[in-house]
Every structure is written in structure tokens, then in C-alpha cells.
Amino acid sequence: MIPNPPTPFPTREGGGNTEAYVLSDTTRAAIVALKGKYPKVQSAILDALRLAQDEIGYVPAEASAEVAALLGVSPHHVHSLATFYTMFFTQPVGTAIVEVCDNLSCALWGSRRIIARLEEALGIAVGETTPDGSITLLRTIECLAACGGAPALRVNTTYYEKMTEEKVVALVKELRPGKR
Amino acid sequence: MAEELVELTIDGVPVAVPKGTLIVEAAKRAGVDIPVFCYHPKLTPVGACRICLVQIEPTPRLQAACTTPVAPGMVIHTQNELARAGRESVLEFMLANHPLDCPICDKGGECPLQNITFAWGLGTSRFREEKRHLAKRYPLSERIVLDRERCIMCLRCTRFQEEIAGDSSLVVLERADHSEIGVAEGREFDSIFSGNTIELCPVGALTSRQYRFQARPWDLDLTASVCGGCAMGCNVTLSVRDSELLRVSSRDNPDVDNGWLCDYGRFGQVGATRENRVTTPMMRRGNALVPVTWAEALTEAATRLTAIRTAYGADAIGGIASPTMPNEALFLFNRLMRDVVGTGNLDHYPRPPAPARDDLGFRGAIADLDTVEMILVVGVDAIAEVPVLHLRLRKAAERGANLVLVHANPTGLTQEATTWIQPAMRGEATILRALAAAVQGGKRPAIETVIPVDLAPVVAQWKAAEKRMLLVDPALLADPSVADAVAALLPAAGGPVVSTANGRGAIDLGIFPAGGADATAAPYMLDGSAGVRGLIVLGGDPPVDHAETLIVFAHHLTAAARQADIVLPIAVATEEAGTLTNFAGRVQRLRRGPALPGSVEPAWYAVKELAGALGQPIPVTAPEQVWEAIQQNVPAYADVTDAELDGVTPPRMQTIEQEVAD
Known part of the structure; x- marks a missing residue:
């Protein structure tokens, strides 16, 4: 039959369960603060990913999704950038x-x-x-x-x-x- | 304003094209065929695939025709030794890792890579190495599967999702030679426009899970029709094999869909021909519906309706039509109820609460969205109601039109809007009244309830704009003061966006209770309060609470059909011949794709048969005759031309260039 309507623009910001967050409140606040820094919010993604990696040591899928929700951009696009740049790690790495x-x-x-x-x-x-x-x-x-x-x-x-x-x-x- | 023309020569053919034209487009004007994979006229050029390499004198290196604009006096060669060798090399590289398993590839037969290799390829390869092995049959969603070995990284799909759909729901992962198409980990390709990427894909990388391996393209019969999913009226191609509908694809009409289709229209309509169908007339015997012949069902229906009319009068019978039915069925249903049964108890369900007023009709056309300066969208959630309209609105916003959105909740357009006014509950009405008052009287907007919105800038913009369009939720028009307000704003283009597939047609054809009587509106016929004893339902699935005799013309075994005393099987949109009217009032032709299953009949024919059984045959034998009668009876339809009915693009295979002659 007719496929289920997907949610075209996931909006997680302001809702959801805070316990599920993988980033600390400090990092989350710092990422939100990046929003006004560039003419286009997409430009803040790299900065935000760096903050996430600084905290966790790598960028797990959950962190990418959180960055996307905080900046209000596509989670797929954030994942695309996280995998494009070799200095971001999407799997755990050693010290x-x-x-x-x-x-x-x-x-x-x-x-x-x-x-x-x-x-x-x-x-x-x-x-x-x-x-x-x-x-x-x-x-x-x-x-x-x-x-x-x-x-x-x-x-x-x-x-x-x-x-x-x-x-x-x-x-x-x-x-x-x-x-x- | 004369366009500045640039003169150049392509393969010796002189051509003059507007400044800024890309070589690949100029070549089309010169009648020269330059092959492309990544280039698509509706997407930003990226020059990713290099198959369009040409030589521009005197530069000895080849250049991409899809990213190079023309310059005065250019002399371009597409067929000399250099260009030929370049093209052959690009193809040789492309095929180095591309599986050469065309016989078992779903794209085979309608594949640009296959066709271009046939036309321009060397025919041999120097590569003897093992090909790369990547993920095959990788499910991106319930609807689409990806074969990464076949992908040539043309980026048509990702550009479509980013630029046209605006959701970046399909992206490139990794980099350089590791690049691959994909989505975020743990996610799906979750766009309601995702199916367009199947058509855009120039290889067999993105394929439809519903259609793949069902047919070879050369076995398909193609039919030009219109989508019956919503009121946009997107033009479609129906692909049929052995009388069965296998897929629905786009059929570019720049005035309507711009070549795009939503996933409901693309995948939902195929399922609708197969699942949960009623394929034979049925009659209630005890608690069960049992199959009977058409003659038995029609005789029984006529007997029971006649008995009710004799005992209680014609007004004890009512009719409710679905606004998804074609105009031909609605027109004959009107005749059946008013002339044959003899009652004004006729309505369509669901419908906007108030019948249309003459001054509230839609003005202008959908394509006006491409040129207007300001668009005011009030209470319409395009992506949910008429998805492809959302793409048109996005395009307008991208081009810089002032898009003002008045909606209580975030919609798909919130991010694109110049201004989003978020009124409190029912505040859309308040804002429309205030706007109209301000625009008419020149006063400051008088907002009667507390809304922390300063409308002054919007009013000023509305007054300043030369070309404007208003799109409004028809439900708001039930309030006469709002209807007045909208009428006052409607010297602008636009009007109500009636979202059901043929809701506009049902309004145009007058499928309303006699004299606009509220007491016999569909909801009151359905709950029994209108005193209707015999109810005739044409399509759809209205919630019937009360009817002594229920006759349902059903395409699916709906709840209404299950309750019925007599069920008469009718066609779904893809099986119908007739016309549908989109929300902007454009009438377009439906053509039958698949064969009618079982003893299903087209709705217009079934309605005509019931009239005949009631002793008053309606002398028509084809839907075209009904259309002629509609043209004679409905002034708005009198001037509709065949060209408008048929659209502009013939039915076609998927992926072949989505283009319309200039």
C-alpha cells in the first residue's frame, strides 16, 4: 500500500530524553552557540563535529545525529562530512x-x-x-x-x-x- | 527585453544561444548529441563524470561541455579524434569497475550507461584486473535498494535531495575513490520524494524494490496518464506488462509537476491496483457478502431503491461521492441522483465545509509560482497534502520570492520561508481578516485577539508586490468573514488548495446538496439524521453509521463496502479513462494502464448501469462522450483543449532525459 509518510524534517531540539544524549551540556551549549557564527548554518558542522570528537574521542553515529539536531541540519549531511574528513573518526580509536x-x-x-x-x-x-x-x-x-x-x-x-x-x-x- | 545572444560553432553548425548557456545545451540547439551522465538540466552542473568532454579551439585539452558556458566565436568539436578518444577513455575507466552484467541488471534496456557505451564506447577494455567489490542489494529504505558496484558517482541523486527536495536525505560518504552513496548510520533514506532518484540514476545503482525484476523495459506498455493521489495532478507514465500495472513514473509537465513525483503517487498507486480489491459484485446474504453477477446486483439495487422511493419518497435516498472519482463518474452520479432518483440529497465526502463561492475560485496557475514576487501560504501544509507543490514552493523561495507562511505548526516549508507567522489556535482566520482589512482600508492591521505578531511588514510587502499568490486552506473558508477576507485578497493569483485528488472537480461539477442545504450534507446522511434510508456511496470510504439499504461502488474492500448490502466493483485511478481537475483548475486526462481485474468496471460505466437498472438509461458508451457533455454543461470546462488535457510529454521509459522541448 501507500508507504508510511516519513518525517521530512526531524526536529529533536527542545524535546526528547536528555539521558539519551551522548554529548555533555557544555558541549551541547557550545554547539548551539555556533549557529549564529556563519552566514549558513551548514558551515558550523565541522566546528561542531570537532567539539564532539574532543569530548568523546571519536564521532559515533549518535553524536552525529545530535549535532544535526542541535544545528537543525540533515543528519545524513553531518554523517557525510564526518566520513569525508580523515581527521574525524567514526569508530573508537586508541589514545x-x-x-x-x-x-x-x-x-x-x-x-x-x-x-x-x-x-x-x-x-x-x-x-x-x-x-x-x-x-x-x-x-x-x-x-x-x-x-x-x-x-x-x-x-x-x-x-x-x-x-x-x-x-x-x-x-x-x-x-x-x-x-x- | 532582447536576450543577449552568443554565436558559436559546434561541429561546423553555427548556433546562437543566450549568454550563459552551457555548451551541452547549446549543442542541443545545434542538433549535436553530447552524451551526459551527471548533467541534468534541473540540477546544478558538477562536471563529475567527464563523458561530455569536447574540444574547444584552440585549447588542446578537452573540456566538460556541461560546466563550460558558451563564449562568442567558440569553435567546438565533439566528433574529432581528440574528443572521440577522450570519450572512449572515460567510458573505459567507468566500465573498469562497473559490473558488465547488464542481462541481469534491472536497468538494462533503459540504461544511459548501456546506451552511451553502445553509441560511443570502444567495445573492448584493457583492464584485466579484478573489479572492485562493494555492497550489492543494500536497502536504503523500504522503497529503494542500492547497488554500490554499479554506482558511477554522478551525484544526480544526492543533488536532487539537496537542491530540489531540500532535505539532504541521501549523501556521499567517505572520500575520493572510497566515495559511496548512503545515509547516516542507523537511518533510512527517508524522503517522500526518494523515488525520483530511481529515475535520475543513469545506471542500475538505485532501483525500486517494488518494481525491480518484474519486467524488462522493452516488454512494457507505456500509457500517459495523471496521478490520482492528490490534487496536484502530476503527469505520470504507467508501465504495464501482461495487463498488470508494474510501476508509475514521471512525465514532465512544466505547468504542473516539473518532472517530479512523490512516493505516494509513484509506489502507492501500484499497490492500490493489487491489494484489498473488490473484483466482483457482491450482495449481502445474512452476515456475509457473497459474489453475484452484475445483473443480479443491479436488479437488486434498483428493486430496493424503487421500494424506498415508493414508500418514503425520493428524498429518502441519498448519494455520497468520493472527491477522488474522475469527473465523468461524478457527472453521471449527479445525473443519477438528481434526474434518475430525483433527489437533491447529493454530496461529496470529505470536502471543505463550505461550498465554493464564485469569487473564491483558484486564479492563475501553479506555474505562476515561478514568477511571483510574494507568496502567502495560510494553513496549507504542502508536503503533507500536495507534496509536489512543496517542491514548487521551495524552488520559488530559492529563487528569492518572498514566502510568508502562516501555520500553527512547523511544516516542511518552515525552514524555507522568509517569514513564518505562527498563530495561536484558529489564528489563521484572524490573520487573514486582519490582512484583508489592512490591504483594503489602508488601516493598521486590526487584530482582534491577542497574537504577538506585527503584520505591518507583511501588509506592506503584499501591497508593494506586483505579482503575488495566495494559497489558503479551504477549511478556513467555512467562516464567511474569512471567505470575504480571502475574496478581498484574491485579485492576487491563487486561491484555496483543495487537496483531495478531484476535490476541485467535485466542486466544479456541483456535487453538493440541493440549494446548499446543510441539513442533508454528507455527515448528516451518514449518521442518519438527514432521514436517508437508502444510501449510495461512490468510491472512497465514508464512515456510514446508519443506512437501511447501503449500495457501495467500491474499488477496495473498505469499511463502507464491508457494511454494504450491495457492492459494485469499480476501477482505481490508474485503471480509469476520464479526467481529473487539479486544485488550480487544470483538467487533465486519465488513461487506463492495466486491465480491469475480475469484473471491475470503470466508475462512470457502473453509475450509468445503475441508472439503466432504475429504468432510465443514460445514452453514453464512452468516457469521451461524458466529457463532451461536461464541456457543454460546465462553463469553466467549455474551453479546455486537448493539449491541456494531455500534457506535454509523451509516456517514456525511466531515466531518459527529463526534458521538454523549448
């Missing part, structure tokens, strides 16, 4: 995020071997997090703009350049819990 560049310069200087060595030393594959939740290994972000120091990698905001297999093993030791 240390290891991102290895495998663009052209780094690849020519052996980033594939670096990645293989990292996987071996950490005991996880690219895209995974160590069982203790401390380290996440990500391939393969786009160019780190450190071609002069290829092969390069980044741990959170710190760059490590001209990496060798030995240096990588030492770095992993450093990154283990208790060492940092």
Missing part, C-alpha cells in the same frame, strides 16, 4: 593514532615496508586498534606534506621523518602504555 603516509614520495622511500614492520611490531593490521585500546594504526593518510623527510609518519600531532624499520620498532616501544 595514540599512528598514521603512515603512503603517497608517492613516501612509497618510493619504502613506506610499505614501514607499514608492514609496524603491523608486525604492534600485532595489529592497518585500521585496527591494539587490544588495550592504546594504539591505532592507520595507513595511508593522504600526503603529510613531509616529502623531504620521506618516509614519514605522524603520531597524533607529532611528525616522525626518515623512518627506518629500526626506528619504527623503537617508536612502538615508546608508544606502549607506561612509556609515554
Whole structure:
């Protein structure tokens, strides 16, 4: 028969059960405050996602939906942006995020071997997090703009350049819990 | 105002087009075919697919015809070696990962990728690698399924949802070579306009769960008709195979639907031909309705109606028609009740509470929304009542028209409106009166109840605007003071938006109690207080509380049909031939798509048969004859032309360019 009419514009703001919120009142207030900051409210989505990730450590689907409701924009559009930008994580990540560049310069200087060595030393594959939740290994972000120091990698905001297999093993030791 | 023309040459053909025209459009004028996937005349160009690459002298690199505007003196080549090689390469890349399983793809036969590959492709590929494997049969909603391997990322679907529907309910996830179409986690593709993306998709990525694998396109019989879902009157194409309606798709009419269709019209009408149908006449025997022949049912109906008329007079019989019935059925029903039965107990249900006044008819046309400066929408929730009108209103707001919305609750248009006036309960009436008073008398708006609204700016804008349109909920017109107010505002275009499929037709054809008598209005016939003993119901499902003899012309086994003494099976809109009048007064032709199931008859024919059984045959043999009679009897319909009835686009397969000749 005739399909159920979907709700075209979900409006959650001002209603709903506060216990279901994944963001704190402070973050929620900060996100609402972003609304007037730009000519178009869509421009506030990235700022809002950053606030959400700062609080939770990543952007779960619930947080995306909450950002959408607070800003009054499409939840699908917010999810689209959260998945587009590589600095937003839609899955839980470790406290240390290891991102290895495998663009052209780094690849020519052996980033594939670096990645293989990292996987071996950490005991996880690219895209995974160590069982203790401390380290996440990500391939393969786009160019780190450190071609002069290829092969390069980044741990959170710190760059490590001209990496060798030995240096990588030492770095992993450093990154283990208790060492940092 | 003469448009500034730009002269250029495409494949040696000189052409002059308005400044700002895209090369791809200029090529159409020159009669040159440039293939496109991502380009669509109703969406913002993105240049995503590159199939439209052409060479513009003297630049040696190819450029996208869909994003490059014309310039004076351009010399463009679409058929030289460079352009040909570029097109072939783009197709080769596109097909590198696209599954070449056209024989089992639902799009096969009406697929732009298939057609363009056939026309322009190399025919071979240098790729020997394994193709990428992505999600197949990924359900986006109850209505649409996505095959990510087939998607070529043309972004037509996401642009439609963002730009036309305005809900961004389908988006691109991830980035670059990982990009894919999808929705937020844990959500559905929840737009009532979602079905349009199936038609826009140039490959077999987005397909209809209702239609997929039911037919091959070349086996379909296509019929041009009109949607019977609401009062918008969107033009549709009915796809029929083996006499069965398999799908409903759009049929662009710029004066009505602009090529779009809502999901109720697209999917709901297919279900309506199949589910819960009454396919044979039935008569009550004890507690059960048992199948009988038409002759038996009609004879019994005539006997019982005659008995009531003999014993209690003709006014002991009443008739209630559904405002979804075609004009032809309504016209003959009017004849049946007034001339054959001989009573003025006739009404349609549901209907707006007050019969229309001559000065409250709809003025102008839906397409006026594309040019008016100011639009005042009072009490109409377009997306819920006449969904495709919502798209037209959004388009007007996007173009910069001043959209003032007066509605107690947030509607789909709240975000688009320039001004949203949220009156307290029943405040729409108050605001209309105040507006009319201010516009007429030049006084400050006198608002008689406490509403914290300053109407002065709206009044000033209304007075200043040269072209304006008023869309008003017809229910508000029951109050004579509001009716006066609306009449005062209606030198503007617009009028009441009667939302039932042929509600406007029912009003135009006078399906009302004799003399506008309230005592015999449909609700009083239904609850027994009008003294009606024999009730004849034509379509719909009015709540019958009381009737000694109930005769129901039913398309579905409704509650009313279940209660009936005699049930006469009639067609649904997609099975009817006839006409429907949309809320703006445009009369359009319904054509039968599927075969009539069982012993179902068209409504006009069934009504005529009952008149015959009552001893007074109405001498018509085709709906066209009834239409001629309507034209002779209803002045407003006298001048309706065949061109208006038929719309502008012939029936067509899905996805082939939605365009209308300039």
C-alpha cells in the first residue's frame, strides 16, 4: 500500500530524553552557540563535529545525529562530512593514532615496508586498534606534506621523518602504555 | 527585453544561444548529441563524470561541455579524434569497475550507461584486473535498494535531495575513490520524494524494490496518464506488462509537476491496483457478502431503491461521492441522483465545509509560482497534502520570492520561508481578516485577539508586490468573514488548495446538496439524521453509521463496502479513462494502464448501469462522450483543449532525459 509518510524534517531540539544524549551540556551549549557564527548554518558542522570528537574521542553515529539536531541540519549531511574528513573518526580509536603516509614520495622511500614492520611490531593490521585500546594504526593518510623527510609518519600531532624499520620498532616501544 | 545572444560553432553548425548557456545545451540547439551522465538540466552542473568532454579551439585539452558556458566565436568539436578518444577513455575507466552484467541488471534496456557505451564506447577494455567489490542489494529504505558496484558517482541523486527536495536525505560518504552513496548510520533514506532518484540514476545503482525484476523495459506498455493521489495532478507514465500495472513514473509537465513525483503517487498507486480489491459484485446474504453477477446486483439495487422511493419518497435516498472519482463518474452520479432518483440529497465526502463561492475560485496557475514576487501560504501544509507543490514552493523561495507562511505548526516549508507567522489556535482566520482589512482600508492591521505578531511588514510587502499568490486552506473558508477576507485578497493569483485528488472537480461539477442545504450534507446522511434510508456511496470510504439499504461502488474492500448490502466493483485511478481537475483548475486526462481485474468496471460505466437498472438509461458508451457533455454543461470546462488535457510529454521509459522541448 501507500508507504508510511516519513518525517521530512526531524526536529529533536527542545524535546526528547536528555539521558539519551551522548554529548555533555557544555558541549551541547557550545554547539548551539555556533549557529549564529556563519552566514549558513551548514558551515558550523565541522566546528561542531570537532567539539564532539574532543569530548568523546571519536564521532559515533549518535553524536552525529545530535549535532544535526542541535544545528537543525540533515543528519545524513553531518554523517557525510564526518566520513569525508580523515581527521574525524567514526569508530573508537586508541589514545595514540599512528598514521603512515603512503603517497608517492613516501612509497618510493619504502613506506610499505614501514607499514608492514609496524603491523608486525604492534600485532595489529592497518585500521585496527591494539587490544588495550592504546594504539591505532592507520595507513595511508593522504600526503603529510613531509616529502623531504620521506618516509614519514605522524603520531597524533607529532611528525616522525626518515623512518627506518629500526626506528619504527623503537617508536612502538615508546608508544606502549607506561612509556609515554 | 532582447536576450543577449552568443554565436558559436559546434561541429561546423553555427548556433546562437543566450549568454550563459552551457555548451551541452547549446549543442542541443545545434542538433549535436553530447552524451551526459551527471548533467541534468534541473540540477546544478558538477562536471563529475567527464563523458561530455569536447574540444574547444584552440585549447588542446578537452573540456566538460556541461560546466563550460558558451563564449562568442567558440569553435567546438565533439566528433574529432581528440574528443572521440577522450570519450572512449572515460567510458573505459567507468566500465573498469562497473559490473558488465547488464542481462541481469534491472536497468538494462533503459540504461544511459548501456546506451552511451553502445553509441560511443570502444567495445573492448584493457583492464584485466579484478573489479572492485562493494555492497550489492543494500536497502536504503523500504522503497529503494542500492547497488554500490554499479554506482558511477554522478551525484544526480544526492543533488536532487539537496537542491530540489531540500532535505539532504541521501549523501556521499567517505572520500575520493572510497566515495559511496548512503545515509547516516542507523537511518533510512527517508524522503517522500526518494523515488525520483530511481529515475535520475543513469545506471542500475538505485532501483525500486517494488518494481525491480518484474519486467524488462522493452516488454512494457507505456500509457500517459495523471496521478490520482492528490490534487496536484502530476503527469505520470504507467508501465504495464501482461495487463498488470508494474510501476508509475514521471512525465514532465512544466505547468504542473516539473518532472517530479512523490512516493505516494509513484509506489502507492501500484499497490492500490493489487491489494484489498473488490473484483466482483457482491450482495449481502445474512452476515456475509457473497459474489453475484452484475445483473443480479443491479436488479437488486434498483428493486430496493424503487421500494424506498415508493414508500418514503425520493428524498429518502441519498448519494455520497468520493472527491477522488474522475469527473465523468461524478457527472453521471449527479445525473443519477438528481434526474434518475430525483433527489437533491447529493454530496461529496470529505470536502471543505463550505461550498465554493464564485469569487473564491483558484486564479492563475501553479506555474505562476515561478514568477511571483510574494507568496502567502495560510494553513496549507504542502508536503503533507500536495507534496509536489512543496517542491514548487521551495524552488520559488530559492529563487528569492518572498514566502510568508502562516501555520500553527512547523511544516516542511518552515525552514524555507522568509517569514513564518505562527498563530495561536484558529489564528489563521484572524490573520487573514486582519490582512484583508489592512490591504483594503489602508488601516493598521486590526487584530482582534491577542497574537504577538506585527503584520505591518507583511501588509506592506503584499501591497508593494506586483505579482503575488495566495494559497489558503479551504477549511478556513467555512467562516464567511474569512471567505470575504480571502475574496478581498484574491485579485492576487491563487486561491484555496483543495487537496483531495478531484476535490476541485467535485466542486466544479456541483456535487453538493440541493440549494446548499446543510441539513442533508454528507455527515448528516451518514449518521442518519438527514432521514436517508437508502444510501449510495461512490468510491472512497465514508464512515456510514446508519443506512437501511447501503449500495457501495467500491474499488477496495473498505469499511463502507464491508457494511454494504450491495457492492459494485469499480476501477482505481490508474485503471480509469476520464479526467481529473487539479486544485488550480487544470483538467487533465486519465488513461487506463492495466486491465480491469475480475469484473471491475470503470466508475462512470457502473453509475450509468445503475441508472439503466432504475429504468432510465443514460445514452453514453464512452468516457469521451461524458466529457463532451461536461464541456457543454460546465462553463469553466467549455474551453479546455486537448493539449491541456494531455500534457506535454509523451509516456517514456525511466531515466531518459527529463526534458521538454523549448
